[in-house]
Amino acid sequence: MSTIVLNVENHIAYLTIQSPPANALSSQIIKDLNELLDQIEENPTVKAIVLHGEGRFFSAGADIKEFTSLQAHSDYEKLAKNGQRVFQRLEDFKIPVIAAIHGAALGGGLELAMACHMRVVAENAKIGLPELNLGIIPGFAGTQRLPRYVGPAKAYEMILTGEPISGEEAVAFGLANQAVHEEKVLEAATQLAVKIAAKSRPTINQVMELVNYSRSDKFLKGVEAEAQAFGKVFGTEDAKEGVQAFIEKRKPKFIDK
Numbered sequence: 001m002s003t004i005v006l007n008v009e010n011h012i013a014y015l016t017i018q019s020p021p022a023n024a025l026s027s028q029i030i031k032d033l034n035e036l037l038d039q040i041e042e043n044p045t046v047k048a049i050v051l052h053g054e055g056r057f058f059s060a061g062a063d064i065k066e067f068t069s070l071q072a073h074s075d076y077e078k079l080a081k082n083g084q085r086v087f088q089r090l091e092d093f094k095i096p097v098i099a100a101i102h103g104a105a106l107g108g109g110l111e112l113a114m115a116c117h118m119r120v121v122a123e124n125a126k127i128g129l130p131e132l133n134l135g136i137i138p139g140f141a142g143t144q145r146l147p148r149y150v151g152p153a154k155a156y157e158m159i160l161t162g163e164p165i166s167g168e169e170a171v172a173f174g175l176a177n178q179a180v181h182e183e184k185v186l187e188a189a190t191q192l193a194v195k196i197a198a199k200s201r202p203t204i205n206q207v208m209e210l211v212n213y214s215r216s217d218k219f220l221k222g223v224e225a226e227a228q229a230f231g232k233v234f235g236t237e238d239a240k241e242g243v244q245a246f247i248e249k250r251k252p253k254f255i256d257k
C-alpha cells in the first residue's frame with residue numbers, strides 16, 4: 001500500500017513517504033499529503049516539518065504507471081493542477097518544511113522538494129527534472145520553481161537535457177542548503193529542525209508569511225500555464241512513446257509529433 005506516515009516528536013512533524021519501490025507520487029499520495037497537512041495545522045505543538053522518503057529514494061516523481069490509466073488532455077491537466085495545488089499549500093504553510101533527500105528527487109519528487117522551504121541532500125543524490133526523456137514536460141510547477149533556485153541558464157540546461165545533478169552540485173547552485181553523506185541526511189535535517197523548533201512559534205509563523213512576499217507576481221500565472229501545457233503535451237505521439245518506453249525499459253524513439 002502506498003501512503004505517507006505522520007509522526008510528531010519534540011515539536012517536529014516527520015512526514016515519511018512509503019510507496020515502494022520508488023516513492024512515486026500517485027494521486028493517492030498527493031491526497032494523503034494534503035490530509036496530513038490538515039492534521040499538522042491542527043497541532044499547535046508542531047514548529048518544523050521534515051519530509052523524507054523510505055527505501056532507496058526520496059521520490060522518483062509522479063507515478064508514470066498511473067499516466068497510462070488517463071485518456072483526455074483534461075485528465076492530465078487535472079493531475080498537474082491537483083499536484084500544483086497541494087505543493088502550493090505546502091509552500092504557503094506557516095510551519096517551515098525541510099526536505100531530506102537521499103537517492104533521487106526526480107520530476108515530481110524534485111517539484112515536491114522545491115515546494116519545501118529548505119533542502120538537505122545526500123552528496124550522491126540524483127536531482128533533476130527528466131520529464132523530457134518521457135516526451136512530456138514538468139507539471140508540478142517545476143518550470144516555475146527551478147529557475148528561482150538555480151537561475152534560468154542552469155534551469156534550461158537541467159530541464160532540456162533531463163540530466164540530473166548531484167547533491168553537491170545542488171548546494172553549489174543554491175537549490176539545496178547542505179549536502180551530507182547519504183546515511184546522515186535525516187539526522188542533518190533533524191538538526192536543522194531542532195534549531196528552528198527552539199524559536200517561538202509566533203515568530204516562525206511570521207517569517208514564513210513574510211518571506212513568501214519575495215515571490216514573483218508572475219509565478220502563479222506560470223504555474224497555470226504549465227498545467228495547461230502538461231495536459232496538451234500528453235496529446236502527442238511522443239508522450240505515448242516516452243511513457244511506454246519507460247515501462248518497457250527501453251530508449252524512446254521520438255518523432256517530434
Ligand SMILES: C/C=C/C(=O)SCCNC(=O)CCNC(=O)[C@H](O)C(C)(C)COP(=O)(O)OP(=O)(O)OC[C@H]1O[C@@H](n2cnc3c(N)ncnc32)[C@H](O)[C@@H]1OP(=O)(O)O
Binds near residue numbers: 130139
Ligand atoms: C507532473 C510530474 C511528472 C513526473 O514526475 S514524470 C516522472 C519523472 N521521473 C522520472 O522520469 C524518473 C523515472 N525513474 C528513473 O529514472 C529510475 O527509475 C531511477 C533513477 C529513479 C532509479 O533507477 P534504477 O535504480 O535503475 O531503478 P529502476 O529499475 O529504474 O526503478 C525501480 C522501480 O521503480 C519504478 N519507478 C521508478 N520511477 C518511477 C516512477 N516515476 N513512476 C512509477 N514507477 C517508477 C521502476 O519502474 C522500477 O519498478 P519495477 O521494479 O517494478 O520494474
